[in-house]
Amino acid sequence: MRVLMAAPFEAKGRYKGGISSVVNNMLLHKSALDECNLEIIKFNTCAVERAAGSDASFNKENIKNALYLYNTITDSIKENNPDILYYHSSVRYALLKDLLILRNAKINTKIKTVIHIHFADYEKIMTGNSLIDKLILSILKKYVDVIVFLSKTTMNSFVKHGIDRKKCTVIYNFNTLTLKESDISISTLNKDKTIRLLFVGTIGKRKGFFDLVKALERVDKNKYELHVCGEATDEESKELFEKCKNEMKINLVFHGFVSGEERDYIYKKADIMILPSYGEGLPMVILEAFSAGCAVISTNVGAIPEIVKDENGTIIEPGNIDALSQAISFYIDNPKTLLKIQKNNFQYSCKFTCEEFIYRVSEACKKGDNSE
Numbered sequence: 001m002r003v004l005m006a007a008p009f010e011a012k013g014r015y016k017g018g019i020s021s022v023v024n025n026m027l028l029h030k031s032a033l034d035e036c037n038l039e040i041i042k043f044n045t046c047a048v049e050r051a052a053g054s055d056a057s058f059n060k061e062n063i064k065n066a067l068y069l070y071n072t073i074t075d076s077i078k079e080n081n082p083d084i085l086y087y088h089s090s091v092r093y094a095l096l097k098d099l100l101i102l103r104n105a106k107i108n109t110k111i112k113t114v115i116h117i118h119f120a121d122y123e124k125i126m127t128g129n130s131l132i133d134k135l136i137l138s139i140l141k142k143y144v145d146v147i148v149f150l151s152k153t154t155m156n157s158f159v160k161h162g163i164d165r166k167k168c169t170v171i172y173n174f175n176t177l178t179l180k181e182s183d184i185s186i187s188t189l190n191k192d193k194t195i196r197l198l199f200v201g202t203i204g205k206r207k208g209f210f211d212l213v214k215a216l217e218r219v220d221k222n223k224y225e226l227h228v229c230g231e232a233t234d235e236e237s238k239e240l241f242e243k244c245k246n247e248m249k250i251n252l253v254f255h256g257f258v259s260g261e262e263r264d265y266i267y268k269k270a271d272i273m274i275l276p277s278y279g280e281g282l283p284m285v286i287l288e289a290f291s292a293g294c295a296v297i298s299t300n301v302g303a304i305p306e307i308v309k310d311e312n313g314t315i316i317e318p319g320n321i322d323a324l325s326q327a328i329s330f331y332i333d334n335p336k337t338l339l340k341i342q343k344n345n346f347q348y349s350c351k352f353t354c355e356e357f358i359y360r361v362s363e364a365c366k367k368g369d370n371s372e
Helices: 018-028 030-035 060-080 092-109 130-143 152-160 209-216 235-251 260-269 284-291 321-333 335-351 354-366
Strands: 002-007 039-044 084-089 112-117 146-149 168-170 195-200 224-229 252-256 272-275 295-299 313-316
Touching (some): 002 018, 002 060, 018 084, 030 354, 084 354, 092 112, 146 354, 195 260, 195 284, 209 321, 260 284, 272 284, 295 335, 321 335
Parallel strands (some): 084 112, 112 146, 195 272, 272 295
16 A cells, blocks of 8 residues: 655744654664555655644644645655555644545545544534634545544543544554664662653643642652653743753753664663643653653543553642652652552553554544455
């Protein structure tokens, strides 16, 4: 199958993780793509240089980018003659923009269409404007042949709003670490050990980073070290983060955006991954934490509750500073429980591989074919 894959292969100023990380890691697994008979033709949806944190907003650069994609995707389909247009999208007005582009391509070329929605909360995926949301649902019903969701809960929400279940499928994300079990640095049972906490993601309000900082004010500073990997999303977040670094001093180690061996090393030295986010799809960082033998503390948003169970970590409500600080302190004070979870999680991570993801993408591309 020749698949024209529309996705942010090049960030062009945007955050380098998320969807970009998913699609670029797929391309690294050529043997799995060959095994599934998938030939990926890249169509970069980040054609215009834009600022990080400008997603799903109306501004000159986003409009310029959208118009470029709208006018060029049909040409790309005619030039490359793919069997399928596989479009990676996100939420709200960005989703509407992508659907309008996909609709135009469908009308002009009659190509089979797949849209992969990288978020897992119906209310946050939709705009909240009844007319626009009806338009989104209408395009999904009429012009999209297959819809890929990140969670069963999200899929069921869309089915309740009139989407045909037969065109829906669920594909969980995958971890991108290359660690072996012998690489994993499992926590010791020494109560005096400094626990390494890890936060990976955009440094801002949505990911709950500043909630984590508040929670740590209630935790013994002699017992933890917070490692932060990521970038601030806006000027306000940058200023707040600089203040945090000054106040936390040696308790906070900032690595910036990391990848490759540096990223793997940071993960394998960590004990607990913390992501107190207010909105998510299925974060790859949690799956990476599993594969590094980390316990996970996160929130009950998106697909997270479908993969983080009691044997993997702790789930709390977004914004609950008390629950967050209590969860951190519990693992620090109960090293045997932490050790048990760490050992469980490396094995659990084997369910979330890129090879499995590629297989599921292949199956989604075939969905609805007469040959099924």
